[in-house]
Amino acid sequence: MNDPLLLQLLTGITIGLGAGYLGAFMVLKRMSLVGDALSHVALPGIALALLLHINPFIGAFAALTIAVIGIWTLEQRTNLPSETLVGIFFTISLALGLLLTPEPELLEALFGDIAKIGPADLFIAILAVGITFGVMSYARKGFILSIISSDLAKASGIAVRHIHFLFLMLVALIVALGLNVAGTLLMGSLVIIPAAAAKNLASNMFSYTWMASILGGVAAGAGILLAYFYNFSPGPMVVLAGGVIFLLTLFSQNTRL
Amino acid sequence: MDSPLLAVNHLSVRFERDVLKDVSFRVNRGDVLAIVGPNGSGKSVLLRALLGLVPHEGDVEWSGNPKIGYVPQKLAIEHTFPLSVREFMQLKEPSHEKIIELLRSVGLGDHDSYHLHHHILNQRLGLLSGGQFQRVMVAWSLADHPDILLYDEPTSGVDVGGEETIYTLLDKMRRQHNLTLILVSHDLNIVYKYANTVMCLNQSMICYGVPQEVLDPAALTKLYGGQTSFYQHHHE
Numbered sequence: 001m002n003d004p005l006l007l008q009l010l011t012g013i014t015i016g017l018g019a020g021y022l023g024a025f026m027v028l029k030r031m032s033l034v035g036d037a038l039s040h041v042a043l044p045g046i047a048l049a050l051l052l053h054i055n056p057f058i059g060a061f062a063a064l065t066i067a068v069i070g071i072w073t074l075e076q077r078t079n080l081p082s083e084t085l086v087g088i089f090f091t092i093s094l095a096l097g098l099l100l101t102p103e104p105e106l107l108e109a110l111f112g113d114i115a116k117i118g119p120a121d122l123f124i125a126i127l128a129v130g131i132t133f134g135v136m137s138y139a140r141k142g143f144i145l146s147i148i149s150s151d152l153a154k155a156s157g158i159a160v161r162h163i164h165f166l167f168l169m170l171v172a173l174i175v176a177l178g179l180n181v182a183g184t185l186l187m188g189s190l191v192i193i194p195a196a197a198a199k200n201l202a203s204n205m206f207s208y209t210w211m212a213s214i215l216g217g218v219a220a221g222a223g224i225l226l227a228y229f230y231n232f233s234p235g236p237m238v239v240l241a242g243g244v245i246f247l248l249t250l251f252s253q254n255t256r257l
Numbered sequence: 258m259d260s261p262l263l264a265v266n267h268l269s270v271r272f273e274r275d276v277l278k279d280v281s282f283r284v285n286r287g288d289v290l291a292i293v294g295p296n297g298s299g300k301s302v303l304l305r306a307l308l309g310l311v312p313h314e315g316d317v318e319w320s321g322n323p324k325i326g327y328v329p330q331k332l333a334i335e336h337t338f339p340l341s342v343r344e345f346m347q348l349k350e351p352s353h354e355k356i357i358e359l360l361r362s363v364g365l366g367d368h369d370s371y372h373l374h375h376h377i378l379n380q381r382l383g384l385l386s387g388g389q390f391q392r393v394m395v396a397w398s399l400a401d402h403p404d405i406l407l408y409d410e411p412t413s414g415v416d417v418g419g420e421e422t423i424y425t426l427l428d429k430m431r432r433q434h435n436l437t438l439i440l441v442s443h444d445l446n447i448v449y450k451y452a453n454t455v456m457c458l459n460q461s462m463i464c465y466g467v468p469q470e471v472l473d474p475a476a477l478t479k480l481y482g483g484q485t486s487f488y489q490h491h492h493e
Contacts, residue, residue, distance in 0.1 A: 028338065141348050144340065148332045155308045155327040156349075199339060203381060208339035 005228055008114050011122045012220040012238065015178050018129030020194035020216020021136065022174050024209045025167065027195040028147050033083055036188025037090035039175045041067040043097025043184050046109045050102060056109070057124060060179050064172035067093065072165050097184075112183030114224065114234045121180060128177050132170050139163060144205065181220060182235040193242035194219055200249035215245055260320050262286050262405060262437055268306060268315035276302050277313070278461040284405075284454075289431065289438045291452035291468070293445065295481055298459040300441040301330055304407045307439070323437075326403030328394045330411050330441075334383045342385070342393055343378040350400040359396040362433075363426055365389065387411070391423050399430060405437040406430075424451050445472065 026035055045063025049056045071085045101109050108116075136143065146153040146160045153160050171191075178187040194216035202208035223238030263284040270277040277299045284290050292300045306313045308327060319325075334340070346356045357373065360366050366373045377389070385393060391411070398406055408427065424447050431438055442448055448455050449468050457464040457472070457480045464476040 144344075145348055148334060148340070148345075149329055151305060151308070151310050151329050152327065152332070154310055155325065199337060202339045204341040204379070205339055205344045 004115070004117075005224075007119065007122060008117050008224050008228075008234070009221055011117050011125050012114065012181050012224045012234070013217045014122070014125040014129050015174070015181055016190065016194070016216035016218070016220025016238075017213045018125075018132045018216070019174050019178055019190045020198070020219075021209055021213035022132055022170055023191035023193075023195035023216065024198060024212035025136070025143055025147070026171065026191060027199060029167075031083075031171075032192045032196075033188070034086045035171055035175060035191040037083075037086040038064060038067065038171060039179065039184050039187035040090045040097070041086075041093040042176060042179055042187075043109060044093050044100055045097075046179065046184070047097050047100035047102075047105075050105045050109070051100070055120070056179065057121070057176055061172060061176035063093070064176050065169070068165075068168040068172045072168055075164075076161065108183075109179075110183050110185050111233060112178075112180050112186070112235045114181055114227075117180055125177055128173050132174060135166065135170060139166065143167065181224075182238055186235050186239050189239045189242060190216065190220070193239070193246050197242070197246040197249040200246075200252050215242070219245055262288075262320055262323060263307070263439075264316070264318045264320070265307070266316040266318075268303075268313055268317060270299070270302055270306050270311055270313045275460055277306065277458075279315075280458070280462050281315075282456060282462070282465055284437060284439060286404075286437055287431075287435070288454055289428075289440070289452045290454045290456060291448040292439065292441045292456045292458055293443070293448060293480070294458040294463075298480075300458055301409050303458065304409050304439065304441060307407065323404035324401065326398035326401070326406040328391075328398050328406070328408045330409040332382075336381070336383045338381065338383045340382050341379050342382055345382050345393065346397060346400070349397060355400075359400055360393070362399075362430075363392040363396040364422070365392050365396070388423065392426065395423070395426065395430065399434065402434065403436070405439065408438065408440040410441050410443060427451070448472070 023035065026032060042060035042063050045059035045061070046056045047059070049059025052059075067089050071089060074080065074085050097109070098106070142153065142158040142163045145156060145158055146163055150160050174191065175187055178190050182190050195212040197215050198208050198212035202211050219242035220238050223241040224234050226232065226241065227234035227237040261283040265283070266281050268277060268280045269275070280303065282290075292303060294300050302311060304327070305311045307317055308325065309317070343356065346359065350356050350359065356378075357366065360373065360377060365377050382390070382393070406427075427438060427440070428451050430436060440452075449472075452468055454466065455464070455468040455472060456462060457476055459480055463480050464471040
């Protein structure tokens with residue numbers, strides 16, 4: 001695995017598959033902006049990791065975990081919706097992150113730097129995406145039912161609050177993972193765009209979730225290749241590739257309803 | 258005499274204001290209890306309190322740990338929500354044959370098998386008509402053979418003809434499966450026809466008993482205020 005492009009491609013596609021799959025559920029849960037805002041929460045964690053010379057993924061995931069626990073706890077104790085809480089955490093973290101991040105690394109933290117990806121990152125990506133798929137398929141019924149109606153889910157004996165926490169933790173994991181590819185500013189779109197495109201095409205949950213996953217992988221792969229051949233920054237190219245896919249799906253049958 | 262299936266004593270629910278105040282009643286096995294009242298009178302909250310979904314004061318005692326089926330008033334499903342009827346039913350019942358059987362039992366399989374597969378099973382849940390959706394919900398709630406069904410009638414989305422048949426269906430299911438029913442209804446004619454007990458609810462309990470005995474003009478005026486002129490009782 002010495003070819004840097006191959007390494008970037010494999011890591012990017014793996015993350016794209018996981019982000020698309022998880023994003024499918026986020027879009028249905030109307031948490032599209034939560035992923036976007038959460039990615040900004042990672043900034044202070046990345047800043048600390050850079051200062052301490054450890055893998056930024058670890059710093060980002062730690063910051064996101066703290067944020068998720070904070071959001072979940074506040075959600076249980078107040079009537080504020082996720083979006084409001086994430087919005088609050090987002091601005092505070094962004095401010096903190098901007099102050100903490102050393103200036104030379106600020107661009108890298110904001111937009112990602114796929115060139116720095118090493119074999120360890122690919123290994124972490126495969127492991128984390130594997131965990132995401134595993135957990136989601138194990139708790140799939142509970143997830144879907146709690147999206148449709150939390151009352152119906154609770155009445156069916158599903159631990160809705162725990163499922164929501166598990167889901168937020170998976171979002172934290174995938175967002176932390178994607179920061180290398182898309183950076184804190186653009187990671188949210190890697191989660192949302194493939195799912196939004198798949199929703200335009202799919203007529204059932206099975207095709208929707210897998211299509212979102214595959215489109216996430218395709219967007220990541222295409223973006224990284226285009227960036228490589230035309231000498232652009234990969235993060236924005238991945239997002240633009242996803243955008244083009246979304247635009248194409250607008251011509252499908254579903255969107256004419 | 259058997260102990261009641263459900264005994265509710267001094268049930269109160271308070272959010273920012275009182276939603277339910279000191280409600281007490283009993284439900285025996287095989288009963289059909291209809292809950293009537295104006296919008297915002299606490300009917301849906303009462304069902305949710307019985308299920309333990311909202312914090313409440315007072316006692317809700319189920320006897321013998323019965324299996325409870327629940328059909329909420331609405332689901333957070335839009336037209337584009339990518340969940341087919343088949344997948345929705347599979348959340349509770351994995352067997353394809355049993356799903357078909359359930360859908361047929363609620364009157365969704367009267368047409369040929371092509372129609373059932375293409376227009377119901379593979380259809381997105383959000384694209385069903387109001388009547389079809391209610392039938393799917395009833396089929397779903399019956400999948401795990403409940404002892405009691407809590408049915409929260411939607412305020413809109415089911416045409417009048419469809420509404421009549423959903424109650425005929427519930428009545429049929431009740432007889433076939435030996436079900437106890439608690440239903441929220443807006444139609445007093447339905448209450449007369451199908452319920453053996455009625456509760457008039459407007460935060461507190463205004464009347465409770467056999468519909469023909471307790472649903473008198475005085476109770477209805479108290480329940481609905483000046484809006485009772487729409488009320489008409491068709492004797493059969």
